Amino acid sequence: MLREIKSARVERRLLRYVLVLAGEPRATVARRDLRAQPAHPVALLHDEDRTYWAFEHRVYWEDTGLSSADVLALVRERQRRVQRTLERAHAALAAADERPRRRAIPRDVRLAVFERDGGRCVECGSSFDIQYDHVIPLALGGANTAENLQILCAPCNQSKGGTLG
Numbered sequence: 001m002l003r004e005i006k007s008a009r010v011e012r013r014l015l016r017y018v019l020v021l022a023g024e025p026r027a028t029v030a031r032r033d034l035r036a037q038p039a040h041p042v043a044l045l046h047d048e049d050r051t052y053w054a055f056e057h058r059v060y061w062e063d064t065g066l067s068s069a070d071v072l073a074l075v076r077e078r079q080r081r082v083q084r085t086l087e088r089a090h091a092a093l094a095a096a097d098e099r100p101r102r103r104a105i106p107r108d109v110r111l112a113v114f115e116r117d118g119g120r121c122v123e124c125g126s127s128f129d130i131q132y133d134h135v136i137p138l139a140l141g142g143a144n145t146a147e148n149l150q151i152l153c154a155p156c157n158q159s160k161g162g163t164l165g
Ligand SMILES: [Zn+2]
Pocket: 121, 122, 123, 124, 125, 126, 152, 153, 154, 155, 156, 157
């Protein structure tokens, strides 16, 4: 219905603007006629069935006899669609990044850390209310490996500061 022409451009001359299509100057428009931009799309050229529109430094064409208000509505709708697609893509990317971080510590890793640390807090030696603590927090790129894990009791883990571990 409304198509953008990426290769088209509107060049500014002294008292007029020139629509350049495929490298060829195709239409000139007095600058006073383009003053409405960027508030409203401006029809630059009628060529056979096609009308070429300039709006916000982009050039579009259509062949359904749209009004300036129609073109504006379609451009805004397209921008909203692009924005929604971007938001969804970023959300999907963030979710994909989260998944491996939230993965539970593998059982064999837990056993290895438990054995290595003697089942006690490496800070105070308590065996009460012990937790697996990430030396480098998962949120900062730490891994669920024995090298990056240690046993801390809850009070020592809390006094370590932060809640990232
Ligand atoms: Zn402790």
